[in-house]
Amino acid sequence: MSEHVGAPARSVGAAIRAMLRRDHWALAGAVTIVVLGIAAVAADLLTAIEGQDPYSYSTGALNPETGGPAGVLGGVSGAHWFGVEPLTGRDLFAIVVHGARTSFLIGLAATAVSVLVGVLIGAGAGYLGGWYDRVVTWTADVFLGFPYLVFMIALGAVVPSSVSRPLLLILVIGFFGWPSIARIVRSQVLTLKKRNFVSAARILGASPWQVFRSELLPNLWAPVIVLGTLSIPGKIGLEAALSFLGVGIPPPTPSWGRAISTAVDWVSTDPMFLFFPGVALFLATWAFTVFGDGLRDALDPKTDVRR
């Protein structure tokens, strides 16, 4: 660990930069996120360079005896960088990078939904108090103990297929993430509202919304960013779990969870089919977790309130 201790951070951005210089694990996480992020954004370009796409069947790349990939290591070759999918001959590299797009889109968008809902509800509960606070706290407790995976599976089966699945997943996964954020934000607001600058604003006649926007929110960014980042891997994992169970992203849109689900049956004959999407999912969740940990160390909300 570096002995260097930077000047007290002036802003969230500066704090993150300082943290990345200090914490090598968090830096590794950040680099992995960037690499996977680029793969997700430039998926079409990357697969075009490879000369493949995630939808075209290529039965020529399969072993005619078994339907598994022809060649060693699941058919890894210059034409198919990660080999091919059994029974279809679709390019596994294309599936993995397009799957990254699916995972990131849903993981990040769902996090945005939970942060938005969680901050609004939590800040309201902490600032307004009274019966509203009690209802929010009670509801959050119920939601935290709710068997949400079962609920999501049921919902996936009930909601008509005319509703866009990615949108449904974002809303459902995002919605179930609000209680943990709301609870932290609420406790943060409870301490903040006793501070003089908040009292001053209130005495000067600021409405709750104005207090929230100009006094509370700037002090909530740090814990919210930490919590949000730390909840992304859980949400990516949840999307993968739902796709694994067959109620997530519908085929043929690539998804890591669905690829892993199919690959489980093939693990004894074609382990590479499980390896590549499995590693991609592992890297994505690991990267967001270590990066989030680094952020928490840098922006610990319990010790530092910034103006």
Added chain:
Amino acid sequence: MQAKKLVSVVAALGVLAACGANDPKTTGAEQSKAEQGGTLRILNEGQTLNYDPAKSSSLPITSLGFVHRRLTGWLNAEGKQVEVVPDLGDTGKASDGGKTWTFTLKEGQKFSDGTPIRSKDVKWGVERTYAPAFSGGLAYHKQLLVGGADYRGPFEGKSLDSIETPDDKTIIFHLVRPYGDWPWITSTPAFAPVPEGKGAEADYSEHPVASGPYQLSEYQRGVKATLTRNPNWDKGSDQIRGGLPDQIVFQLGQDASVVSQRLVADSGDDKDAFGSSFASPAQLAQLQGNASAKQRLVTSKTGALAYLALNTQKLTNPKVRQAFQYAVDKTSYQIATAGSAQLAGDTATTLITQGIAGREQFDLYPTQPAGDPEKAKQLLAEGGFPNGLENLDFVVSKSNDGPTKAQAIQASLAKANIKVNIRVLDADAYEAETNLAKDAVYDLTLASWQPDFPSANANIQPLFASSEIGNGGYNTSRYSNPEVDKLIEAAQSEVDPAAAGKKWVELDKKILADSPVVPLIYTRNSFLHGSKVANFFIADFPSYPNYLQAGIAK
């Protein structure tokens, strides 16, 4: 060529039993004979096992046959055409040009409770199938018996007068029209006897009165069902059941891949077991590297017709429907089904399945098996869609690898500018939408059809008669052509099999010219069994193993 090789592998199982192989690993099961005694275990994916004949669509040679005998039965063996043979009764005599059928029951038959089986009990069993509470079984007889159209079962106090039982041994059926295949119809589960007056309770399937070699002694939904010997079964009068094992245990609710792992490992009780569901492509690929397990794999020569149904109510232009015949890549479908053409089955071009008497091989849309997207585009343009079709709704069932197969079709249609959206449904929801719904919203669906008896009649009528649209019928292409309906009725009425065969082939061509379905493959089924299960075979028809002849080797 490849197909032939496969067939010889299947046949080898029988041959090995007699001659003995060189491989030391196979000294156990394959070479020994099925003997009396032991426990046969059947690993079942389903949570339930239905032993109510009224609600059953079980083949005469599988699980229901252990417990219930029927008026007629099937005798099948490797390399022989399946025959309809006497079971409880004889195979019937037609009179009145095929409109009246008279059957005589064998002497001295008893139920498991010791009471004699009378013709009245067979009649009661058939009448029960008309009760709304006991629907869901095979229903070929329901419209054919006079008065059947508005009969509502015996529990409302009325009997069906078109079934006469002048004495305890004789039963006479009066049909609305001549029907040459009637002795095959009497081999469906509806013609299993139920003691007159019994079976009013909904859970009759859990304590049925047995007429076959076994009775249901224990049933735990989702766990297991145990069959023990029926002391009143008369082996001498039964030529279709071996009745070899002392006990049969169904393990229910087993995960398919776990079943396959257990059977591959072949240890302990699993040596006496076989799996009742098809081996999946991943399992088949795994078996290629395991010589011992590969030898315990039984694959049918042919089987159900897998087809892509085109909803003719929505895709109304025959030109457009014909484009699908060229657009579909049948080879990628084969690979998606079983990993290789050899294990999946031959590509199909006719509606009548292989092995059915009178079948004629033809191809109205000759092209390479991988399809011809250019020709498809050209037909679409002629049909008024030069830019292809967009957003077609393609509904598939989640079960039986449906989504994987659907993706293979989706990818090949895309090459011909036909863009489809796959909609995956659970088995029940799928049935509600394709078979039960009056109006269908889907454009395409994947289906598979194994005839319920070996006659072209059972290939064509259930799928293309306009009476079979909705209400539980299987006409999923919603094909309605009055001329075809008339020809179906004419072919059904033909009592001479050769003449009937010609009429069915004509219908096969006539229907395919309208292109309501794209025939994909004649699906082979593969099953895996333990090393001590002997005499486990799949004959030419049906493409399922004969449960009733299997036994345990010592």
